[in-house]
Amino acid sequence: MSALPGTRKPPLTAGAVLAWSGALLYPGVLFVTVTSGRFGFDQLEILASAGLTVWVLALLRRRPLPAHGILLFSWILALTEMPNGSVAGLQILLTDLAVGYIAATRPRALSISVAVVTYVLQALSVAAFVSPNGSFLITVMLAMAVTWMVGNSVQVRRAHADVMREQATAQAVTAERLRIARELHDMVAHSIGIIAIQAGVGGRVIDTQPAEARNALDAIEATSRDTLSGLRRMLTALRKDDPGTAPLGPVPGLDDLARLAEATMDAGVKVDIRTEGEPRPLPPDVDLSAYRIVQEAVTNVVRHAGTGQCRVTVGYGDEELAIEVEDDGAGGVVGTGYGIVGMRERVTLLRGEFTAGPRPEGGFRVAARIPAPAAA
Incomplete structure (x- = not known):
C-alpha cells in the first residue's frame, strides 16, 4: 500500500x-x-x-x-x-x-x-x-517436530491465558452491572414505595388533616433527598476513573437501619430492630449487602404484607452474620419483581445461604447467613 x-x-x-x-x-x-x-x-x-x-x-x-x-x-x-x-x-x-x-x-x-x-x-x-545415514535424518526430523510442538504449545497456553483473562474481565463487568442493577432496584424500589404510600396518605387527608398531609410531604421530601444522594453516589462510583470526581458520601450499612426504620414508620409499618451478639465492624461489601437485604425485605412488607409491623434481627456470630426479617402479614405476596432474586444473588456472591418463604404460623420470613470475618 x-x-x-x-x-x-x-x-x-x-x-x-x-x-x-x-x-x-x-x-x-x-x-x-x-x-x-x-x-x-x-x-x-x-x-x-x-x-x-x-x-x-x-x-x-x-x-x-x-x-x-x-x-x-x-x-x-x-x-x-x-x-x-x-x-x-x-x-x-x-x-x-x-x-x-x-x-x-x-x-x-x-x-x-x-x-x-x-x-x-x-x-x-x-x-x-x-x-x-537414514536414522540421522529421522532424528533431525524428530528434533524439528519436537521444537515446533514446544513453541506451539507455548503459544496455545498464551492464547488460552488471554482468553481466560478476557472472560474474567467480561465476568467482572457483568458482575458490576448486576451489582449496579441491584443497587438501583433496592434504592429506588424502597424509596418510591415509601413516596407512593406517603403521597396516598397526603392525598386522603389534605382537606381534613392538613398537619398529617404536611408530615407526609415532609417524609416524601426527605426520602427523595436520600434517594437523590444515593443516586449521585452511585453515578460518582461509575465515574471513578475521573480524577476530579470525589465521593459525595458513604454507602449505607447496618448502622443506618435506625434511619431505615424511621422512614418505614412514616409509611405505616413499624420495624422492630433486634441485635444478637456483639456488633463489630464488617467488610464493606458484607455491610452494604446486609443493609440492602433488610431494605428490600422491609419494602416487601410495606408493599405486600398488609401488616403494620415487622421484626428485623441481626445476629453477629464469630465468623458469620445472620439476618432475619419476619412479619405476621398476609403471607409474603412478593410480586413479580426482582427483589427476592436480587437478595439471593447478593448472598450467593458472598458465598452465604439465603431462604425466603411463608412462615408456618403465618406471615413471611427472609433469612440470610453470610460469612463475615471481622473487618481489618
Whole structure:
C-alpha cells in the first residue's frame, strides 16, 4: 500500500541500522571462522562468530523471519566449507531454536511453513555435505517436530491465558452491572414505595388533616433527598476513573437501619430492630449487602404484607452474620419483581445461604447467613 501524499515512512534509527549491519556480516564472519578451523581455530574469530550468533538470535524478537533466514543461510554456507557432524549439529540446534521461537510467537500456518522449509533445507544440506545415514535424518526430523510442538504449545497456553483473562474481565463487568442493577432496584424500589404510600396518605387527608398531609410531604421530601444522594453516589462510583470526581458520601450499612426504620414508620409499618451478639465492624461489601437485604425485605412488607409491623434481627456470630426479617402479614405476596432474586444473588456472591418463604404460623420470613470475618 502506497504512502499517503506528503507523508514518508519514518527513517531507520541508528541502532536498527547497526543491528542489521552486524547481522548481514554474520554469514561472512562465520564462513571465515569455519575456514580457519581447517588449520586451527583462531580465538578472536570464534568470539566474533559467537557474539554475532547471539546478536542474530536476539533479532528474532523484532524480525523473526529475516533473522531466521540469515541464521539458516549462514550455517548452510558454513557446512559447505566444513562438512562435519559438529557444524551440522550446530546448524540444526540453532535453526531449530529459531523455529521454536517463531512457533511460539507467530500464527500457526506461518510457523508450520517455516518449520517445513527449514527441515527440507537442513536435510538437503546435511545429506549433500555430510552423507548421514537414514536414522540421522529421522532424528533431525524428530528434533524439528519436537521444537515446533514446544513453541506451539507455548503459544496455545498464551492464547488460552488471554482468553481466560478476557472472560474474567467480561465476568467482572457483568458482575458490576448486576451489582449496579441491584443497587438501583433496592434504592429506588424502597424509596418510591415509601413516596407512593406517603403521597396516598397526603392525598386522603389534605382537606381534613392538613398537619398529617404536611408530615407526609415532609417524609416524601426527605426520602427523595436520600434517594437523590444515593443516586449521585452511585453515578460518582461509575465515574471513578475521573480524577476530579470525589465521593459525595458513604454507602449505607447496618448502622443506618435506625434511619431505615424511621422512614418505614412514616409509611405505616413499624420495624422492630433486634441485635444478637456483639456488633463489630464488617467488610464493606458484607455491610452494604446486609443493609440492602433488610431494605428490600422491609419494602416487601410495606408493599405486600398488609401488616403494620415487622421484626428485623441481626445476629453477629464469630465468623458469620445472620439476618432475619419476619412479619405476621398476609403471607409474603412478593410480586413479580426482582427483589427476592436480587437478595439471593447478593448472598450467593458472598458465598452465604439465603431462604425466603411463608412462615408456618403465618406471615413471611427472609433469612440470610453470610460469612463475615471481622473487618481489618
